[in-house]
Amino acid sequence: MGSTQFGNFQNFCRDSTLPICNILITRDNPNQPPGQAYRYENACVLRGISIGNNRYLANLGSILIDGLAILTTFFLLWRSQRKAAAVGRREMQLFLLGFLVVSICEIFTVGGFPLNDNIRRGFTAAHIAAIAATFWILLMNGVVGYQLIDDGTVLSVGLIVLSAAAIFIGTGYIALDTAFSWTGYFDNSYDSDHRNIALYVLYQLLPLVCVFVYFILEAILVVRVLGERRPMLWLVASAILFAIAQIFNYVISVHICKPTNGAIDGCFFQSLFNLLSVIMVWIFWSSITEDDWPTP
Known part of the structure; x- marks a missing residue:
């Protein structure tokens, strides 16, 4: 990718339903569904289900999956609470809380509720900030297993919370400034490339780096420190499901949207596979925190 392309969202917003496009693209009609660049030629507009008066409920599938994700997250939080002796229990709960916020925001950002555009932009800023912070918490969970600091302590939890809060606030401010042009610094985001x-x-690269480092840290912990192989099945499954989610949203989405005339796109499948990936992460964590594992 050339230097002139770095930071551009034009192609992403043309072919996919991404929350960030809500603050980079000015929609021609506030009643149109969110997330895509309606001014682009050959862009497939996700319309979803008509609810009358030229209003649409787009991404109903994603909304339902996000509702399931919220219920699943509460269940996993409860299950985590019952594992009183598990290493990194509080830290895993922080990750699940981050995913909970992401799922709630996603209902209003890529879900096609007919909201006021400014309200949708506010949810979008929170969504983008929550994504960055949640992936950072995932990375910190990978560090916790090495017991550099006792897990579950005020110091361990506090460091994760403060660092994640800093990322959330910083990313959220940039997203809000981009959306509402408070300072005008990010006004060039509305040019032809949406750069x-x-x-x-923060939204594209940081999550990938966090996932990669988390995978490496946990693979070393399981194989070299614990001397086990079976938990790697869950870790690899999580990575594969996460990759499939991104492929559906960034690559396959447009090929689903066009044949269905905008009834559905890859966002539904991304939501589904992201949920399955998080479940695999929790199962992996649970499998390496049983009492019969050797202590590092």
């Missing part, structure tokens, strides 16, 4: 390097790094 925003800060959000590109």
Whole structure:
């Protein structure tokens, strides 16, 4: 990718339903569904289900999956609470709380509720900030297993909460400034390429780096420290499901949207596979925190 393309969301917003496009694209009609660049030629507009008066409920499938994700997250939080002796229990609960916030925001950002555009932009800023912070918490969960600091302590939980809060606030501010042009610094985000390097790094690159480092840290912990192989099945499954989610949203989405005339796109499948990936992460964590594992 050339330097002139770094930070550009034009192609992403043309072919996919992404929350960030809500603050980079000005929609021609507030009643149109969110998330895509309606001004682009050959863009497939996700319309979903008509609810009358030229109003649509887009991404109903994603809304339902996000509702399931919220219920699943509460169940996993409860199950985590019952594992009183598990290493990294509080830290895993922080990750689940982050995913809970992401799921709630996603209902209003890529879900096609007919909201006021400014309200949708506010949810979008919170969504983007929650994504960045949640992936950071996932990375910190990978560090916790090495017991550099006793897990579950005020110091361990406090460091994760403070660092994640800093990422959330910083990313959220940039997203809000982009959406509402408070300072005008990010106004060039509305040019033909919709370029925003800060959000590109925080929303696109940071999650990938966190996932990669988490996978490496946990693979070393399981194979070299614990001397086990079976938990790697859950870790690999989580990585594969996460990759499939991104492929559906960024690559396959447009090929689903066009044949269905905008009834559905890859966002539904991304929501589904992201949920399955998080479940696999929890099962992996649970499998390496049983009492019969050797202590590092």
